[in-house]
Amino acid sequence: MITGKTKLLGVIGHPIEHSLSPLMHNAALTDLGLDYVYLPLPVEPKNLAKAVAGFAVIGVQGFNITIPHKQAIIPLLSTVSTIAEAVGAVNTVWWTEQGWSGTNTDVAGFLAPLNELERDWSQTETIILGSGGAARAVVAGCTQLGCAGVRVVGRDREKLQQFQQRWNNSTLPVHLQTHGWDELPPLLPKAGLVVNTTPIGMHPQVEQSPLAPELMDCLQPGAIAYDLIYTPNPTRFLQQASERGMVTIDGLEMLVQQGAAALEIWLQQPVPVDVMRRSLQQHLFRHQ
Numbered sequence: 001m002i003t004g005k006t007k008l009l010g011v012i013g014h015p016i017e018h019s020l021s022p023l024m025h026n027a028a029l030t031d032l033g034l035d036y037v038y039l040p041l042p043v044e045p046k047n048l049a050k051a052v053a054g055f056a057v058i059g060v061q062g063f064n065i066t067i068p069h070k071q072a073i074i075p076l077l078s079t080v081s082t083i084a085e086a087v088g089a090v091n092t093v094w095w096t097e098q099g100w101s102g103t104n105t106d107v108a109g110f111l112a113p114l115n116e117l118e119r120d121w122s123q124t125e126t127i128i129l130g131s132g133g134a135a136r137a138v139v140a141g142c143t144q145l146g147c148a149g150v151r152v153v154g155r156d157r158e159k160l161q162q163f164q165q166r167w168n169n170s171t172l173p174v175h176l177q178t179h180g181w182d183e184l185p186p187l188l189p190k191a192g193l194v195v196n197t198t199p200i201g202m203h204p205q206v207e208q209s210p211l212a213p214e215l216m217d218c219l220q221p222g223a224i225a226y227d228l229i230y231t232p233n234p235t236r237f238l239q240q241a242s243e244r245g246m247v248t249i250d251g252l253e254m255l256v257q258q259g260a261a262a263l264e265i266w267l268q269q270p271v272p273v274d275v276m277r278r279s280l281q282q283h284l285f286r287h288q
């Protein structure tokens with residue numbers, strides 16, 4: 001029951017109505033029996049500074065940030081973690097005596113299912129398909145893993161160049177090469193990890209895949225195919241990968257784990273990751 005003492009958490013974005021974060025966070029908060037509520041908070045870009053100042057006034061404990069505010073929030077924070085600075089985006093904010101502090105839990109979310117595999121990544125060549133916001137967290141994650149080489153594939157040479165340049169002054173030792181899609185065929189047989197960070201194959205374009213069947217045939221059977229998309233589950237890309245004996249990882253675990261990492265920051269205690277995962281699985285099953 002919500003009372004005058006209920007503590008406030010939430011997610012800001014524009015639009016925000018399709019966010020699944022309220023579902024998984026409220027499921028965890030209910031499971032823990034805590035007097036908190038997590039709300040979807042629609043904030044237009046022009047109102048970001050006013051909204052964030054208002055959250056401090058009404059005692060919001062912390063909040064997530066989604067598109068389009070992940071970069072714009074940074075100047076409004078008193079401290080930003082090293083990983084968020086490296087990625088250039090903040091998705092989790094909490095209140096401190098000095099003001100709002102921010103970090104990026106997408107990197108930890110991306111890494112969680114890879115760490116479960118308990119591999120030595122130092123020989124793993126990685127190919128990242130797409131060079132948008134999520135690709136930045138993936139590059140940081142692969143660098144933290146210690147992958148042998150990180151190649152980012154994009155369709156716009158200018159954007160690829162900008163993507164590469166922004167790592168030049170990074171605190172992370174990022175060594176990446178960028179490629180056009182036409183350069184993929186000779187790179188695929190050497191790849192141990194292929195990550196789709198494009199929206200190709202996302203609902204409702206469920207028949208699409210970022211890699212045509214003949215390109216999928218170039219991949220090694222033991223390689224890992226990781227799709228950040230979580231609906232449909234599995235995507236066409238992951239279906240094709242498992243048909244070829246590859247290890248597959250879907251985007252749901254990243255979504256769950258970035259949320260769990262944020263909730264742990266706000267609550268300063270372990271959180272029921274399985275409850276968060278199940279709430280999303282049940283919702284996606286009903287709506288797929």
Ligand code: NAP
Pocket residue numbers: 106109129130131132133134135154155156159197198199200202228229230251252254255256258
């Ligand atoms: P974004 O910033 O818009 O980046 C999308 C990237 O995909 C861009 O590089 C874009 O290229 C490329 N792209 C889009 N359509 C393409 C096409 N038809 N052919 C080739 N390249 C194409 O989006 P984002 O925030 O990075 O998100 C990307 C995906 O990751 C979405 O599906 C999102 O749902 C998913 N995601 C999942 C999680 C999770 O927790 N599981 C977290 C974040 C994101 P251009 O720059 O040339 O347009």
